[in-house]
Amino acid sequence: MGYVIRALMQQGEDDYDSLGPVLMLRHLVSSSLWNSAENMPGPNENGTTGIVGLLTLIANERQRCGDMSERSNEAVEVQAPELSRFTTEHLQQALGLSTELGWPYRLEDWAFAQGLGEGLALEQNGMLIGTAMRWQYGPAFATLGMIIVANAAQGRGYGARLFDALLDDAGSQTLLLNSTQEGLALYGHRGFLPIGEVHQHQGVPTRKLPSPELDCIRAAEVSELPMIDELDSETVGMPRGRLLQCLAQAGRLSVIARNGVVTGYAACRRFGRGYVIGPVVAADVTQAQTLIEDAISKLPDTFIRVDIPGVSDLGSWLETRGLKRVDTVTAMVRGTPPQPSGDARLFALCSQSLG
Ligand SMILES: CC(C)(COP(=O)(O)OP(=O)(O)OC[C@H]1O[C@@H](n2cnc3c(N)ncnc32)[C@H](O)[C@@H]1OP(=O)(O)O)[C@@H](O)C(=O)NCCC(=O)NCCS
Known part of the structure; x- marks a missing residue:
């Protein structure tokens, strides 16, 4: 067939x-x-x-x-592709586009991304042939992603058309994205510069006996969201309060807190073929491992994905836990990169699109 x-x-x-x-x-x-x-x-x-x-x-x-x-004998009139706002009506066909690429998104993952951001749809004869989305973090920063052109329509300038329209909407703020190999030319020609790598790790973690240090981790309380938000904003250099609220609703937020002060957190939610752990913000690599280990311990024999900054020092440890590195994308920025402050570091992303 x-x-x-x-x-x-x-x-x-x-x-x-x-x-x-x-x-x-x-x-x-x-x-x-x-x-x-x-x-x-x-x-x-x-x-x-x-x-x-x-x-x-x-x-x-x-x-x-x-x-x-x-x-069946009528001729098909092929219309010129048209740009419009991406709405919930496009979700089902958008899922078709990402599935065609072998990307693991579920309809719920598209809906989560769409609910948090805004985007553009390129349609031809009523069929969705391309998407591009943007997620705003305060007035000065945004991430871009879900930039897809249907396989059959690639190489004809549609990706450029979608992306240029997205840039027009974005104005002069700093823009961040994580580029696949295919996207590098598109973004590079438009002033985006590489600033690092993101490594995609995934698999079913190997079994491990619970370790005592997990005792210091617990589910976040609703009242702690502002503190988590503050820690996250300092660490990534962008305000991401709305994202955190949605993550708390969509999954589980856990924290390391001492004397009422949150020093690290991890989010875990359903995504793609299983669950994704991220963002993970922690004071050091040991704390990050402990947060990830805690999330894994609650999901026995489950497929798990973690997207980490290449510089995070977590890669070899994730490999030993059975989460193999399966892909690498290039982190790119146009404009002044966000300036992290504080002592914590970002050890895992929410997703490659949302940052
Ligand atoms: C990346 C993608 C969106 C590009 O869409 P497209 O419609 O095929 O691209 P276009 O025809 O508009 O070309 C875009 C740019 O890339 C360049 N380009 C296209 N194919 C190229 C190739 N094989 N080598 C080098 N440059 C290439 C074009 O010259 C064009 O540059 P310009 O606009 O500055 O002149 C599309 O390939 C795609 O959907 N890939 C799979 C999903 C993906 O990886 N998305 C990126 C996620 S970050």
Whole structure:
């Protein structure tokens, strides 16, 4: 089935612009083949494939158009792609785009990101072919992410169009992002400079006996949120109060507190194939390990992801805990980077997009 669809896509790319292949599929594939495509299993634990994303796109298109089989001989008019605000209506198709890339987002992960930020959608013939989002941290800083162009539409200037529009909206503030290899040219041409690396670690942690030092960690109390916010703001150099509130609602915040003073915290929430631990802010690497160990101990035999700054000194320890490094992205900035203060350090990100 995948072979058939790929062959049709190849043929479609010769005849149609951008999403022509997807629209063309609906016209070329027989009803029985179409139905069997929809009955194929979805993403599995071993990761997703491009074909799953394509099938999601096809299913969305079918839902939108209704049964078009009676009109299979009609020509498809390919319209020029149009930019609009990204809204909750785009979430389902956005999931199709990220799934096509093999990114593990769930619909809930897109909704979490969308609820905290704002973004742009690029659509053609009613199909979402690109996204770009921004998350504001106070008036002076924002992170950018979820910058995706559908595989079939890449290399035609759509990524540049989306990103330039996002930059127009962002004004003169400092912008941060974490770039994949594919994005480096796009961002580099627009004044973004590399400032470091982010390492993606994940896996099912190896079992470990509880250690006594975990006693110093407990769930954060609601009344401690302002203190956590203050510690976080000092450490990353940007005010992220709203993000922290949403993280507290979406998952669990734990703290290390002595004499009523919070000196470290970690957030843990459902994400992608399992759970993500981050942000983690701590006074030193031992405290960061203890916070992560505490989160792991509450999720036995569970898939866990941690995105760490390359300079965090946590990488080799995470490897020993069974969380292998599977990817590296480049941290980039345009403008004056945030100035952290205080004694704590950021040991894990909330996510590559949200920072
Ligand atoms: C990164 C991505 C959004 C770019 O979108 P796109 O529509 O393919 O890109 P464009 O055709 O608009 O090209 C963007 C820029 O990259 C350059 N570029 C594109 N492909 C390139 C390549 N293979 N090598 C070098 N430069 C390249 C283009 O020249 C263009 O530069 P310019 O605007 O300064 O002239 C797209 O490849 C994608 O979705 N990749 C997968 C998801 C991803 O990694 N997103 C980035 C997350 S940080």
